[in-house]
Amino acid sequence: FMTINKKKVEFTDEKDVLSVIRKAGIDIPTFCYHSELSTHGACRLCVVEDDKGKVFASCSERPRDGMVIFTNTRRLQHHRKTIIELLLAAHNRECTTCMPNGICDLQVLSKRLGVEEVRFENYKDQLPLDTSSHSVVRDLNKCILCGDCVRMCTEVQGVGVLGFAQRGSKMMITTPFKKDLSETQCVGCGQCRVVCPTGAIVIKRDVNPVWDVLEDSNTKVVAQIAPAVRVAIGEYFGLEEGANSLGHLASALRFLGFDEVYDTDFGADLTVIEEAAELVERLKAGDNLPLFTSCCPAWVKFCENVYPQYRDHISTCRSPQQMFGAVLKEEARMKKDEDSRKTVVVSIMPCTAKKEEIHRPEHFTDGEQDVDFVLTTAEIAEMIKAAGIDLTNLTPEALDMPFGMASGAGAIFGATGGVTEAVLRYLTGSTKAEDIEAIHFTGISGREGIKEATVNLDGRDVRIAVVNGLINASKLIDDLEAGNVNYDFVEVMTCKNGCVNGGGQPAPEKPETKFNRQNGLYRFDSRAQIKTSGQNPVAADAYEGILKGKEHKLLHNEKI
Numbered sequence: 050f051m052t053i054n055k056k057k058v059e060f061t062d063e064k065d066v067l068s069v070i071r072k073a074g075i076d077i078p079t080f081c082y083h084s085e086l087s088t089h090g091a092c093r094l095c096v097v098e099d100d101k102g103k104v105f106a107s108c109s110e111r112p113r114d115g116m117v118i119f120t121n122t123r124r125l126q127h128h129r130k131t132i133i134e135l136l137l138a139a140h141n142r143e144c145t146t147c148m149p150n151g152i153c154d155l156q157v158l159s160k161r162l163g164v165e166e167v168r169f170e171n172y173k174d175q176l177p178l179d180t181s182s183h184s185v186v187r188d189l190n191k192c193i194l195c196g197d198c199v200r201m202c203t204e205v206q207g208v209g210v211l212g213f214a215q216r217g218s219k220m221m222i223t224t225p226f227k228k229d230l231s232e233t234q235c236v237g238c239g240q241c242r243v244v245c246p247t248g249a250i251v252i253k254r255d256v257n258p259v260w261d262v263l264e265d266s267n268t269k270v271v272a273q274i275a276p277a278v279r280v281a282i283g284e285y286f287g288l289e290e291g292a293n294s295l296g297h298l299a300s301a302l303r304f305l306g307f308d309e310v311y312d313t314d315f316g317a318d319l320t321v322i323e324e325a326a327e328l329v330e331r332l333k334a335g336d337n338l339p340l341f342t343s344c345c346p347a348w349v350k351f352c353e354n355v356y357p358q359y360r361d362h363i364s365t366c367r368s369p370q371q372m373f374g375a376v377l378k379e380e381a382r383m384k385k386d387e388d389s390r391k392t393v394v395v396s397i398m399p400c401t402a403k404k405e406e407i408h409r410p411e412h413f414t415d416g417e418q419d420v421d422f423v424l425t426t427a428e429i430a431e432m433i434k435a436a437g438i439d440l441t442n443l444t445p446e447a448l449d450m451p452f453g454m455a456s457g458a459g460a461i462f463g464a465t466g467g468v469t470e471a472v473l474r475y476l477t478g479s480t481k482a483e484d485i486e487a488i489h490f491t492g493i494s495g496r497e498g499i500k501e502a503t504v505n506l507d508g509r510d511v512r513i514a515v516v517n518g519l520i521n522a523s524k525l526i527d528d529l530e531a532g533n534v535n536y537d538f539v540e541v542m543t544c545k546n547g548c549v550n551g552g553g554q555p556a557p558e559k560p561e562t563k564f565n566r567q568n569g570l571y572r573f574d575s576r577a578q579i580k581t582s583g584q585n586p587v588a589a590d591a592y593e594g595i596l597k598g599k600e601h602k603l604l605h606n607e608k609i
């Protein structure tokens with residue numbers, strides 16, 4: 050037991066006093082504490098006072114039996130207010146035009162802690178923004194040095210392009226040799242943005258050019274919605290985590306002026322069919338095994354940067370977004386006599402790295418970019434709100450046909466293990482519920498960063514690994530190099546738990562949020578009429594029609 054504000058509170062295995070306080074229902078403010086990152090102890094907002102008057106940071110103190118603490122004495126209130134004031138003094142306070150206006154932790158805490166004035170002068174010079182990346186924009190004038198981005202980039206992603214430099218009042222977070230982000234090994238995952246408590250790292254917005262094309266009567270604007278968006282966008286509108294909002298979103302997009310609305314799950318079905326064929330071929334030939342998945346662009350970039358010797362192991366398949374983009378543009382080319390408007394493809398994605406993927410020339414078809422814009426979940430929510438649409442009050446609408454048809458296997462792509470599960474469903478060929486369930490329980494689903502399974506396909510044991518969180522990809526490749534492990538197929542998703550936790554999603558309220566979204570995708574799959582990609586009749590038709598003779602050109606990487 051410990052005593053918090055004169056109340057007895059039981060604790061069990063909590064690693065720090067802060068966790069015990071929060072478990073007891075008191076929301077102590079913090080900037081630099083994330084239960085999934087290492088403890089930094091820099092922001093000092095979580096200070097508490099003990100019965101002897103000692104003040105200490107609760108995030109870096111282990112709970113002890115008999116401890117007596119107070120969390121909100123006048124002294125602590127004064128202390129926290131002063132910290133906020135000092136941060137505000139060194140901060141660009143253009144809140145009204147700042148992207149996280151309204152959800153910025155610094156802004157929210159200033160209000161909550163009753164900060165009425167800033168008694169200190171701003172002593173910092175204004176620094177230029179780094180807009181070089183397609184994925185995120187960095188604004189050091191809004192950085193409060195909590196270090197969350199540094200620890201995320203290093204501890205979870207193993208990329209390590211952000212770090213502290215200089216000391217005292219000159220301290221800043223920077224890249225190696227202060228290079229622009231686009232010139233570093235940044236993979237564009239946007240996870241630094243997810244943990245940034247202010248506007249110091251924000252999503253690179255593509256909202257304005259999309260408004261322009263929506264208004265242009267000479268363009269036909271077609272949307273594709275990624276799997277993970279449907280189970281997260283509702284959080285911006287007060288829906289419960291994991292609730293399926295696909296029908297609501299389709300309706301909202303039509304209100305915004307989109308001409309056709311489709312599901313990236315259709316592209317995922319094509320990916321399953323192509324990637325499964327590639328796996329079978331490589332298994333036969335014994336070439337370039339393990340086959341690494343190619344649908345996560347941040348992983349592809351990471352592999353190219355750090356493990357170029359494995360580049361040929363990555364599947365030649367384009368990602369579902371790119372396959373679908375190529376199909377939509379091909380359809381526009383084939384029907385240009387019927388509709389002279391220019392087709393613009395807009396992807397609605399949970400991911401900031403997808404913004405960069407569309408610019409990679411090897412994904413172009415005949416030199417033309419297939420997907421024109423990527424809007425993250427955050428950006429499309431912004432547009433829906435700007436238009437005065439209340440997502441929750443809309444009547445859910447169906448997607449357009451024919452490409453609005455997809456299997457449940459396509460939807461689970463958005464959760465770690467989902468791509469593998471979808472490929473195995475297709476390769477085993479069974480549509481029986483018990484067989485589909487058995488695949489789920491082979492070991493490919495679950496919360497671990499590296500999962501393993503062995504599955505028998507046509508008499509051959511196929512060794513599989515599923516990885517989420519890039520640092521785990523490094524661990525796996527190091528083990529491969531050392532000869533400790535051996536696989537035939539490896540799925541890698543950059544973000545922990547997969548796209549549901551992508552860099553363009555709402556910042557998760559709590560660690561469970563990503564699991565709630567993941568469960569939402571599996572509920573979506575359980576209600577889907579079609580369970581495997583091979584059963585998708587529109588995909589089958591496409592192979593006989595629009596894709597015939599052009600399978601490689603439209604669905605694979607040009608370079609290879």
Ligand code: HC0
Nearest residue numbers: 275276277344369370400462548
């Ligand atoms: Fe994903 Fe995808 S599943 S990467 O996480 O493969 O972003 O949601 O759209 O392309 O389908 C993201 C999500 C996609 C793609 C699909 C894959």
Ligand code: SF4
Nearest residue numbers: 202235236238239241
């Ligand atoms: Fe690191 Fe990802 Fe942020 Fe780039 S986008 S700095 S890789 S966390």
